[in-house]
Amino acid sequence: MSRQFLAEGPVLSGGDYSIVAVVAVVALAALVVGYFLLKEVLAAGQGTEKMQEIAKAVQEGAAAYLKRQRNTLAIFGVVVFLLLFALPAEDLNERIGRSIFFLVGAGFSFAIGYLGMWLATQANLRVAAASREDGGREKAMRIAFRTGGAVGMATVGLGLFGAAVVVLVYAGQAPKVLEGFGFGAALIAMFMRVGGGIFTKAADVGADLVGKVEQNIPEDDPRNAATIADNVGDNVGDCAGMAADLFESYAVTLVAALILGSVAFGVDGLLFPLIVPAIGVITAVIGVYITKAKVGESGLTTINKAFYISAVISAVLSTIAAFVFLPGTFADFGTEFAATTGNPAVIATLSVIIGIVLAGVILWLTGYFTGTEYKPVKDVGQTSETGAATVILSGLSVGFESAVYTAIVIGGAVFGAYLLGGSVALFAVALAGTGLLTTVGVIVAMDTFGPVSDNAQGIAEMSGDVDEKAAGILTELDAVGNTTKAITKGIAIATAVLAATALFGSYQDSIRQALEGVTGASTDAMKWFVSDIVSPNTLVGVLLGAAVVFLFSGLAINAVSRAAGAVVYEVRRQFRDIPGIMEGTTRPEYGRVVDIVTRDSLRELTTPGLLAVFAPIAVGFGLGTGALAGYLGGAIATGTLMAVFLANSGGAWDNAKKLVEDGNHGGKGSPAHEATVIGDTVGDPFKDTAGPAINPLIKVMNLVSLLIAPAVVQFSIGEDASLGIRLAISLVAVAIIVAAIVVSKRRSTSITDTSNDAEPAKAS
């Protein structure tokens, strides 16, 4: 087919080409639907002048942060682009495509993040305004959910469009180009998650430490110089970071399915993994439009209903698609897979359904462990009566336990797909991933709901222009948002495991291909490629992979502490140096705090970011591809547990505090409340910085490994073999990581730093 002008390998048949083109059109349609949702949100009323003024400050702060972040990331993007270009490739075509689509993936990821943030700052104000009108609850909820819908449509639309275009243009060479696309998306998403996560929690913790603890003024009080920064943080962390993260989850899972589809069936295998998410687009549109708040129905129930209805529709349509588009026997795919018994359509259908069910189970599990109406959070609330230590211990227990169940459920899904798939096991795992993807549109809508409601509440509180009834509505929406946020994190980590498991297959394939091109290798050199877990080098890799997850988590939590320290000193300084703040006669300088947090979070994201990119390089070139495989396995396993542990302990503490604030165990101001505030503060960097960033971390490390694997083989064995070059590359990578850690440790602004002269100005 002449239209597949760049494809040098096998091309798509005419019928298949048309189907992929239809998928691309469906993806564009999703963008159009998103545009209409966006229009609807923007058309809503904008409330009082005071509210608009506050919203404007938040909008400006958020835009300024993302602009500076874009500049930082652009430099990084260019460097990686060049490195990527230098890596071995089959031909120039592949080399160029991979690098170009790396930029496309990165650009899409950033664009989605920017859109999510920008629209959220517009929607906050409108949700707050709507809450003041008649039927405010339904109107406010509709705006919040439609905002999420717009971002969700953009996420699935861009993800699917990008992948479909790659397939249309590159056909048989698509998998290698898709690696670049996925890597770009994951890399930028990781930086946005980490940077945004540090921003939002540094501002939040800093504001709380000076405001609530030292000066005893309420949250979101306009006298606190960190208030605007706190609200900006919600947008750059929970909206921009989250949207980019979910886009990345979508893109990488899709990429993994396409790669595995092509490994298993050649170009024909590229079809079905595109059809399933296209179905997801249709059902997401249905899900968003059927979500209507009803009087007397909890907001969470409304949202959950939308999820379950669209999940069922996805399952039905995917089944039909499987029987229409897949042949009756595996024999049709060639002799290699002829040994596999069973009907491909049945296997594919069941795999996709495994993914959809997995999403539902995680939704339920997370809701159970972090919702205020269930036993775990109630138990944590109860322990507040014996003090902060028991709150911390019980919250940690909830986190440990929920992580275990989530891991078992995810493991079960992988194993189920593996058993189903027989000799196409990895493809089945990837298809389960695409099943999970059909729910992403609704999931993004659910997630965006959280920060938008949270910020609407902030704007209402600061403006003072919202009455008690409206405030009640916003509080309800905020609590719902807390749980939906936790759910998204669970789904995101599930996509990470499925995508990573599937990518493992292409990792091995890539090494096998590279090894085939080598002649005259000694058996001694082969030990670098053993990825059998009983081999000490693989086991050391597993240990290092687990260690990186611990290090990354520790670094992210530490970065929040340091950046929060800077906020504390600045707010204290303003209280001391600017007369009239406490009396409310002078406005604090909000912009300075926003500037400080912007600077610090961009500086702090470097170390964990470099760790994610360079650790696999250090392990791969230093210890070989066997150890690197172990490293990825260790990182996936420990990362999954750590991510869920951090997200759910944090969620449980947050909602236990809400329980106490609702009047249980002594209510606001009681010792029990103080104990839960301590729990919530500990949980802040857990659930919003370290936890959610582990998901893109896993994918970035997987894709880096996949990309460097052929180069590692090249320098390990055959005529280019050179221990010197390998060790040199590894040592440079180690040196970069060590230098980054040392620099971040040397940073002077810290919560613990007393050399700074800004002592607390004690309030009366």
Added chain:
Amino acid sequence: MSRQFLAEGPVLSGGDYSIVAVVAVVALAALVVGYFLLKEVLAAGQGTEKMQEIAKAVQEGAAAYLKRQRNTLAIFGVVVFLLLFALPAEDLNERIGRSIFFLVGAGFSFAIGYLGMWLATQANLRVAAASREDGGREKAMRIAFRTGGAVGMATVGLGLFGAAVVVLVYAGQAPKVLEGFGFGAALIAMFMRVGGGIFTKAADVGADLVGKVEQNIPEDDPRNAATIADNVGDNVGDCAGMAADLFESYAVTLVAALILGSVAFGVDGLLFPLIVPAIGVITAVIGVYITKAKVGESGLTTINKAFYISAVISAVLSTIAAFVFLPGTFADFGTEFAATTGNPAVIATLSVIIGIVLAGVILWLTGYFTGTEYKPVKDVGQTSETGAATVILSGLSVGFESAVYTAIVIGGAVFGAYLLGGSVALFAVALAGTGLLTTVGVIVAMDTFGPVSDNAQGIAEMSGDVDEKAAGILTELDAVGNTTKAITKGIAIATAVLAATALFGSYQDSIRQALEGVTGASTDAMKWFVSDIVSPNTLVGVLLGAAVVFLFSGLAINAVSRAAGAVVYEVRRQFRDIPGIMEGTTRPEYGRVVDIVTRDSLRELTTPGLLAVFAPIAVGFGLGTGALAGYLGGAIATGTLMAVFLANSGGAWDNAKKLVEDGNHGGKGSPAHEATVIGDTVGDPFKDTAGPAINPLIKVMNLVSLLIAPAVVQFSIGEDASLGIRLAISLVAVAIIVAAIVVSKRRSTSITDTSNDAEPAKAS
């Protein structure tokens, strides 16, 4: 050789037989030295009548606990004995030997634990008494360290003697019998670690919550009904549990080295792994006898010196032994290993030295991260000024970071030995383990030092018969003890990784042997045996292995909370119902609290214990040996990080509290002190219950897997293959675990339980 009457395979040569016999004699000599040290401790003065009375109460409580624990464990031991007997074996000889030596290992483990506990309760009193005499510091320290020396000699003596006897009797069949010996030691040690850990922290946390928090009376105040239980706990947890754990570490590492030695070189390989620990015995004796407290030298320096001196002596003697007892080339060991280049003596020497250096590095790292004089603990102390939340976050960061460095160091040692070893890589790893073992005698002495000093301080405080100078001496010794305790945990986890890595080799070997006996297996069935980490089933195994570590930690922490709740209610009841306690005119009923904690901790140890034994059975029979290998890898990696993380965060919080109590950041009674008390309470179950129990957990799971591997193969493939039987076994194992978790969740006594009517009796 007729003397090796039970050996049916190859036997030892006459010269080798004599050498092993000499090793057995050295082991017996260690026991004799231990006896003399014990005599010396018992000969010391016993102080005032009041002190003796208190010590007697502690002795009785501890003895009563261990007696009841022995009865519980005996039942468990018999059941496991029978299961073990039923597992496949090569012949009756092996079957009987394995089961009998399982009992011997279990008995030794319990005996060492009992000795450690009994001698500590004797020594506490004598250390407290010595502190009152002239030159009290030196005398007290001498008694405390000699106590540890006696336990250390018993540990290495029994471990080495047991292993040497197995080799003498079984020769070529020794490896299989040693699996039983190691399993018995590890299983009982795990139960003693978990049970003792729950006991000590339930009593400690319970005593603190009512005493310090509610009634505002000092620690170890005789009016607190939980005081005696708290002191009993130190002995059953830190002494009995720790001694059994270190014995187990010693035995299992030695077993792994012997198994690997025999895999690599046949019976000849059994020699060197016995010689190295025999050298360790000699150097431990030197280490214990050269430790003499000097005026003006910190206690930690004195102890560290003893460690480093004996480490150097071990290294020198091991090198000599390697060149004397190992042949010049590998060719001598047969053609299989002829490909390996390099001098065996050099490889062995370097491997042993890697192990010794590893012990030294861990000693230093742990000291750095948990010692009051270094930056990490100082930083945690500093964060106490901004409240409990920042103390928790900074302590967690210290834990994360130190875990990463420790994991990298351990990983480096494994990788170093692996590279050195070439085709005998696993044996080299095991030899590094024996290098580590040469330091165990001194390590046990160091560790026992901690609880003995802690208890001496308790007895002094409760009796009121110790003046200020003597109290100061005991406080200094207690602080040193805190750090030595943390160091032991680091060393113990390092032995776990080395032993587990080495045992992995025999796991694979065992599966290979089992597979060789099978004919006519389909290739489809082979997927159960793949342990390549890129295979989904292995990866799912890794995920489940990591999950079990999280679950085990959560269960252990929860168990402490529940048991501490029961203590709180009982102490509150006594304050309320028994008049005159608060005034000091009536004695509280100490015995009732001891009974309650005894009952609860024995009940609570069941769930984590069953998890450790049955989880590998569920995974192995359910998902196959490939998944089981992944499971072990995941458990080793995550377990290592989690164990160090928990131990070091706990240690850092404990010493940060000590820093504040020494007058920093406001001193005792300040808000900073309150913040660090919260940190310390969170850290209690971290560092003394969950953290240290992970070490025996890893080994128990490894040995269970090793033992069941042939049975899994038998039911997976060949004529006995039966998916039904496999699933049935797996489901029974899962059912046992689930039932245990459900039962423990249903337990009514809990810190959070308000149905209990024993409300706090508010003090004036």
